[in-house]
Each structure stands twice: as C-alpha cells, then as structure tokens.
Amino acid sequence: MATMEIAGTVSYGARLRRALLPYLYLLPAFAVMAVITFYPLVYQVIVSFTDFATKDLRFGLASPTLQWVGLKNYIDILTGGLPVQNFEFFRVLTYNFWWAITNVMLHVPAGVLIAVLLNVQGLWFKKIYRAIYILPVVVPPLVVATVWRNIFDEQYGAMNQFLTTVAMWFGATDPVRIRWLTEYTPPIPWLLPNGPLPLAYYAMMIANFWLGWPFMTVVATGALQSIPKDLYEAASIDGASDSQQFWHITVPLLRPAMIPAAVYGFTTSFNLFAFVYFMTGGGPARTTEILVTFAYDLVRNLRLYGAAAAFSVFIFFVSLTVFLITNRITRATETYTEA
Amino acid sequence: MTTASEPKKNLLLRLLTMNTSNEVGGRDLPLWRQLLLQALTLLITLEVMFPIMYIITLSFSSQTMRPSALQLLPREISFVAYQQVLDRPTANPVTFLELLRNSFLLSVGVGLVALMIAVTAAYAFSRFKFKLRQVLMIMVFIPLLMPAVGLATPLFLLMNSFRIVECAPGVLAFNPFTTCEGGKLLFNLRDSLLGVGIAMISGALPFAIWNLKGYLDTIPRELEEAAAIDGASPNQIFFLIVLPLAVPQLAVTFFLGFIGHWQEFALPWLFLTKPQDYTLSMTLYNMTGQYANAIPWNRFSAFAVIVALPVAITYIALQKYITSGLTTGAVKG
Structure with missing residues (x-):
C-alpha cells in the first residue's frame, strides 16, 4: 500500500524492517496456528494411514503395536469394511x-x-x-x-x-x-x-x-x-x-x-x-x-x-x-x- | 370493500388501524385483506411460539411428571424446578456454579485469546502488501473449510500425549518429553479445560482473522495516512489509531464467538471425563436421551431455559450489528 511508503527517505535498514513488519504482525497467529491447526492437519493425514486405536493412546505414533495399513482405512470407508453396523x-x-x-x-x-x-x-x-x-x-x-x-x-x-x-x-x-x-x-x-x-x-x-x-x-x-x-x-x-x-x-x-x-x-x-x-x-x-x-x-x-x-x-x-x-x-x- | 377508510371509525377499529409500521402514505389495506393477513401472521406467530411456550410452561411447573395433555400456557408459576436445577443440576457431584464457571471460562477465555492473536494478523492482511500475502491468506482460509469436528481426532490424540506423571514421590515426568515406566497420572492436557480451550481456539482463530480483516478493510485510510505524514511509526498507527477504531468490531467478533463457544459441545464432550469439568451444554445433553428418564421434565425445561438465556440476551443486544453484518456480507457474496 502506498500508505506505508510516505514517510520520507528510508535507509536500507529501515526498509528491511518495513519489509519484515507484516510478518511480525502475522507471527502470533501463525505460531499458534502452526501448533494447533497445521500440525494437527498433517498429523491427521499420517494417522489416517495407520490402525491407530485405543491400544496406541499411550505412546501415540511411537506405539510398538501401531500398524501402517496404507490405504486400508480409506478403502474400508468406501466399501463398508469398517467394523461398524449400518x-x-x-x-x-x-x-x-x-x-x-x-x-x-x-x-x-x-x-x-x-x-x-x-x-x-x-x-x-x-x-x-x-x-x-x-x-x-x-x-x-x-x-x-x-x-x-x-x-x-x-x-x-x-x-x-x-x-x-x-x-x-x-x-x-x-x-x-x-x-x-x-x-x-x-x-x-x-x-x-x-x-x-x-x-x-x-x-x-x-x-x-x-x-x-x-x-x-x-x-x-x-x-x-x-x-x-x-x-x-x-x-x-x-x-x-x-x-x-x-x-x-x-x-x-x-x-x-x-x-x-x-x-x-x-x-x-x-x-x-x-x-x-x-x-x-x-x-x-x-x-x-x-x-x-x-x-x-x-x-x-x-x-x-x-x-x-x-x-x-x-x-x-x-x-x-x-x-x-x-x-x-x-x-x-x-x-x-x-x- | 372500501369501508375501512371511512373517517368515523369506532375506537376498536381506530386502535387496530393505528399505524404501527412507521410508514407514510401508500395504499390503505382493505379491511378484509388486513384480517386475512392478520390471520396468517398470527398462525406464524403460533408456530414460532409453540416450542417456546411449551418449554417455558414446563419449566414453571412444580410437577415432575409431564402433563398428559398439551399445555402451552403456564397454569402456575413455580420456581421449584429452577431452584432444584441451581441447587444440584445432575446426579453428578457438581454444582450449577461450577458448570457455569466452566462454560464461562471456556467461552470468554477462547473468545479473548483468539481475538488478541487474530487482530494483528487481520491488520497485516488488511493493510500491508507483502510477498506471501496471498499464500498466507489461503492458509488461514483452508481450516475454515473443515467442519469443526474434522480436526477433533488429531487434536484429541495430540493433547492426549501431553501428561504429567508422578513416577516416584517427588519425581515428575513430562510426557512426551520425558517418560517413565508406570507412575501416577497427575495431569492430562486432553482431560482438562485448558486442553479443550486450546482446541477450541484452533477453530475460532481463522474465523476471527477473516471477520476482523473484513471490517478493517472498511476503515478509511486517510487517518493513517495523515498520521504517517506526521511521522507516526507503523506500530504507533496500529496501536493508537487503528485499534481504537476497531473496538466496536472487536466487541462484535468477541460476542459472535461467545455465542458459538457457549454452545460448544463436540470438543468438551470428546475431551473431558471428570464431572467437575463439565459445561452447561454437556449437562444439557446428559439430560436427554438415555439418561432422560432420571431427570424430571420440569427440571430439564428449566435447565434448557437457563442455557438459552445468555445467548438470547447477547443476540438481542447485538441484533443490529449481527443482522447488518450478515446481510451486507451476504449481499457482497
């Protein structure tokens, strides 16, 4: 925006600071979203390829009993292979x-x-x-x-x-x-x-x-x-x-x-x-x-x-x-x- | 059918034809049409009032059984049910005040934190031009596509891995950073109001950023430009000029969030297991369905009224802002 460039002559350092300023304003929101939104989204995709169930709750992805099942969950959902009635x-x-x-x-x-x-x-x-x-x-x-x-x-x-x-x-x-x-x-x-x-x-x-x-x-x-x-x-x-x-x-x-x-x-x-x-x-x-x-x-x-x-x-x-x-x-x- | 506009009408007719719609001029409605339309509007009023009157009538009843015939007007005004609900809402050893406190902590806390984090990001998106602007805005938009329940699984699993375990007296392990065999579980982030709050912020943040950005876009830039000419730094402009101007919208965003968080059910019901952490909406759910038989109807009704009131009051107080915001937003597409 032209607004921000009005304040007269600018040195290199000031210009750098100005270029970084929007990211500084975005930092709190993106730091928080990285942890509680983006990481969970990725985690979700990883978990979706496993047979994660109650047995794995304690150790999470590091659980020794966790099996990688590939696309099985997706196929089960589409073909009705889930152990769920109706x-x-x-x-x-x-x-x-x-x-x-x-x-x-x-x-x-x-x-x-x-x-x-x-x-x-x-x-x-x-x-x-x-x-x-x-x-x-x-x-x-x-x-x-x-x-x-x-x-x-x-x-x-x-x-x-x-x-x-x-x-x-x-x-x-x-x-x-x-x-x-x-x-x-x-x-x-x-x-x-x-x-x-x-x-x-x-x-x-x-x-x-x-x-x-x-x-x-x-x-x-x-x-x-x-x-x-x-x-x-x-x-x-x-x-x-x-x-x-x-x-x-x-x-x-x-x-x-x-x-x-x-x-x-x-x-x-x-x-x-x-x-x-x-x-x-x-x-x-x-x-x-x-x-x-x-x-x-x-x-x-x-x-x-x-x-x-x-x-x-x-x-x-x-x-x-x-x-x-x-x-x-x-x-x-x-x-x-x-x- | 022109009798309606005769000048000498009786008092009843004059009272009825009193202009209550603040309109000047226009066609006068013939009486038969007026009555027809009144019948229609009354019918709609009945439809709207039916469940409301039903639940209010039940809540003011002192009978624990439901009346065997339909009642839509209270025969008695008894506060027994309200008193009992305030005293001891459920069979769980938890008081009404604790439930209220939990609901308030969650809805107010999540609303405030989300607002504080969102406002600077909204300002950056609204006012600055920078390389990654488009990409980052889409990144904020993507979570909005996901229904709130969609992130419940990973949030549940991730929160569940944060625990404090007492391995031996005085020796603590902070999962997942340090672990030990066995030990006594002292704290599980998943099973705490704090954990639910963090998970709820995840859903609240993108909405708050977009809502605030939309409003900041409408604030004219002249003031900021004037301040910049006078030598104010961008930070000063934000804190001393934009932020005070945005206060009304901050309040609206907060209260819109409050209305939503007050009713939040999915995440607390998934995360929390201890009765003392329960919220009002979880308790309301406990009063329906399989557990309903244990709860007298009048108490359930009183509780439903109590849960609805804060939202209804907030809504009515903010009606002007909410409807105008929704409609202008809708018209703009």
Whole structure:
C-alpha cells in the first residue's frame, strides 16, 4: 500500500524492517496456528494411514503395536469394511446432501414469503411480528434440538399430544402414539432411492424448519426494503397484477441477496452437528446420520482413530467440493443487477 | 370493500388501524385483506411460539411428571424446578456454579485469546502488501473449510500425549518429553479445560482473522495516512489509531464467538471425563436421551431455559450489528 511508503527517505535498514513488519504482525497467529491447526492437519493425514486405536493412546505414533495399513482405512470407508453396523458411505453422503438441499428448499421460499407478508404496506402490528419472528434465530440450536426432541417424545411429547387433541375433534378416542424418532420404516419409501428416510427425518425437517426460515426472512426483509417503490407503482400503472409484480420485480431483485443466503444455509445444514447429534444422534440405525456426526461417533464412541482420521480427510474433500461449487454459484449471481 | 377508510371509525377499529409500521402514505389495506393477513401472521406467530411456550410452561411447573395433555400456557408459576436445577443440576457431584464457571471460562477465555492473536494478523492482511500475502491468506482460509469436528481426532490424540506423571514421590515426568515406566497420572492436557480451550481456539482463530480483516478493510485510510505524514511509526498507527477504531468490531467478533463457544459441545464432550469439568451444554445433553428418564421434565425445561438465556440476551443486544453484518456480507457474496 502506498500508505506505508510516505514517510520520507528510508535507509536500507529501515526498509528491511518495513519489509519484515507484516510478518511480525502475522507471527502470533501463525505460531499458534502452526501448533494447533497445521500440525494437527498433517498429523491427521499420517494417522489416517495407520490402525491407530485405543491400544496406541499411550505412546501415540511411537506405539510398538501401531500398524501402517496404507490405504486400508480409506478403502474400508468406501466399501463398508469398517467394523461398524449400518454404515454405508455413499448412503450417508447422499442423505447428507439431500438433508441440506431439502432444508434450504423449504427455508428460502418460506422466508421470502413471510418477509413479503411482513412488508405489505399498512399491515398492523408489523414491529411486534418482526420481533417475535426473530426468536428462533436467538435460541441456541443445541437447546432447540433438545426441546424438539422432547416435543417428538413418543409418550408425552407435545406433538403427539397436539395430534391427539386434533384427532379427538374428529371423534377418535385413542391417544396418538407415533414413534417419531425411533420408527425405522420409511413412510414414503421411494423418496430417496439410495436410503430410507424414516419418520425421524421428517421430525428433524419440522424442527429445523422452525430454526431455519427466520434467518431467511431477516435477509429477505433487508433486500426487500432496498427495492425502489416506484418499480411497483410503474408496474401497477401498466396493469401488472400483484402476482405478476411478485414474479417479475420482487423475485428477480431478491435473487442477488437470497442466493448467498441459501448457500450459507446449505453449508450450515450440511454440517449441522449439534442439532443432529442432540435430536437423534444419527438414529434410528444411522439413517439420519450426516458425515460430521458419523466422524464424531468414530472418535468419541467407536474410538477407531485411524478410520476417524481417514473419514475426516474425506470430509475435507467433500467440504472443499461443496465450497468450490457454492462459491461459483455465488460469484455467477453476484453481478445480476449490473447485467 | 372500501369501508375501512371511512373517517368515523369506532375506537376498536381506530386502535387496530393505528399505524404501527412507521410508514407514510401508500395504499390503505382493505379491511378484509388486513384480517386475512392478520390471520396468517398470527398462525406464524403460533408456530414460532409453540416450542417456546411449551418449554417455558414446563419449566414453571412444580410437577415432575409431564402433563398428559398439551399445555402451552403456564397454569402456575413455580420456581421449584429452577431452584432444584441451581441447587444440584445432575446426579453428578457438581454444582450449577461450577458448570457455569466452566462454560464461562471456556467461552470468554477462547473468545479473548483468539481475538488478541487474530487482530494483528487481520491488520497485516488488511493493510500491508507483502510477498506471501496471498499464500498466507489461503492458509488461514483452508481450516475454515473443515467442519469443526474434522480436526477433533488429531487434536484429541495430540493433547492426549501431553501428561504429567508422578513416577516416584517427588519425581515428575513430562510426557512426551520425558517418560517413565508406570507412575501416577497427575495431569492430562486432553482431560482438562485448558486442553479443550486450546482446541477450541484452533477453530475460532481463522474465523476471527477473516471477520476482523473484513471490517478493517472498511476503515478509511486517510487517518493513517495523515498520521504517517506526521511521522507516526507503523506500530504507533496500529496501536493508537487503528485499534481504537476497531473496538466496536472487536466487541462484535468477541460476542459472535461467545455465542458459538457457549454452545460448544463436540470438543468438551470428546475431551473431558471428570464431572467437575463439565459445561452447561454437556449437562444439557446428559439430560436427554438415555439418561432422560432420571431427570424430571420440569427440571430439564428449566435447565434448557437457563442455557438459552445468555445467548438470547447477547443476540438481542447485538441484533443490529449481527443482522447488518450478515446481510451486507451476504449481499457482497
């Protein structure tokens, strides 16, 4: 930057000091990251080629019982050779993408519609509604998951109680006992060919819907308010109906703001660890497992450190792919208004 | 349907049509449409309030059993559950204050340390031009691609190898630098709040650097240029001009971090084994699932409310900054 070179004539020593200054400012961060980020990343790759398990905890890589197994961990993960029940890499991967995409496909339209609703001129109590609708963003996802887990409780959960009340109106007498989180049989078997979507998936979709749309509404509201009002006036003078105005003015002008928000929502849902772990723990029979929860299970409960490291390497490449794709989508839509 | 804009309305109607949205002019909404939209917004309000009211109602109940029918409004306001939770949250011999202290130590400590380390790096990336700038920025960016759980395995294994062992009375071995056969384990970095904190900083640092860099980029350079002409050294410019200007964003970054670290669960749950080191979110997890039957519903609900409150309050206090930051960031892409 030109800024730094203003201070008059400089000697050789001063120039050297100036050239080294940025590195001095970077030193603390990189010294710390070298130890707790970069070294662990390398260590991870090394461990992924071994059969590191509980037996080796005491001596680490110097353990006398440690075996170098080459690519075995990677192959085991891909072919289902891990000593883990109900695990199939590509099923979990498909489910993970499906989970993230279906979430975003619900959250974004709902968020936009509710933002449009709240943006209607002359709507009463607008401020109160805006204050209430922000609440789900404010509650920690971890608490949201535990609360919804209780709501979907088989015996005393609020959802079954609510359905019981509704059923009573229609003359039913038996209380509703849906096994939301433990029933394995998928209600719509053909929906995802690669893997069963149990009731727990729908329960989680409901809970995550509650958590997800308000953020989209916040983003959409901000973007809506920057759309010039005279566009609508001009359109209505030309005889455009409300729905025509929505599709031809609102939607195209919201797009530059909503696509990055959708991308953000996608990556968040894709790695929604605490929520999934707290709500179902990946069950029943690992059908709602996503990549990060499975990686965690490998370290925390199964203690297969070598396989866990290899799995994390996979996660890294999946995340990298997702990033490259979403980054391209964001870039491509960035200049929409100028085009 | 033009009755809504008649001038002599009754009091109720006037109260209802009171302008609460700070808009001037514009079309007046016909009453039937207004009512339709109100019905919709109320329905959405119900959807939003359903779990919140459910858990609050349960937490104010003195009954340890769940009501057999759905209750969304408290029939009684009893603080028994809160009192019990504050007294003795779980079956473990650990008090609420200890859990609170652990959560606070982790979230505040990690936030502060990450901020202090990050700010000079963010400044270097924002203001200096140097050879390795691109390469180093990508190096900081790469860990952001990895979900937090992705580094859990190596961090667990590395921390686990740092131990202090008492080989004989008065003789200590510091693994992995010195070792001895047998002996009594005195300290394991992995199984301590310090170790968890270090591991959490690993995840917090790249985010803090990028967030601060983005903000420093928006601070105009004129002040710094003026100071440089007046003969201030780069260090003086940083400490006396840039740092004070960045205080608001430092605070926002800290609190954003706080919100995240307060909920941190994966690393503490993986690392810690001693009940006295447990955090609030770990205890919350203990109250669900297989252990849930031992915990009365009202106590669980009270605990969930307590865990949620600090985050909710921080969020609401910072709402303006957070949403504007997220939306401008989102629009920029």
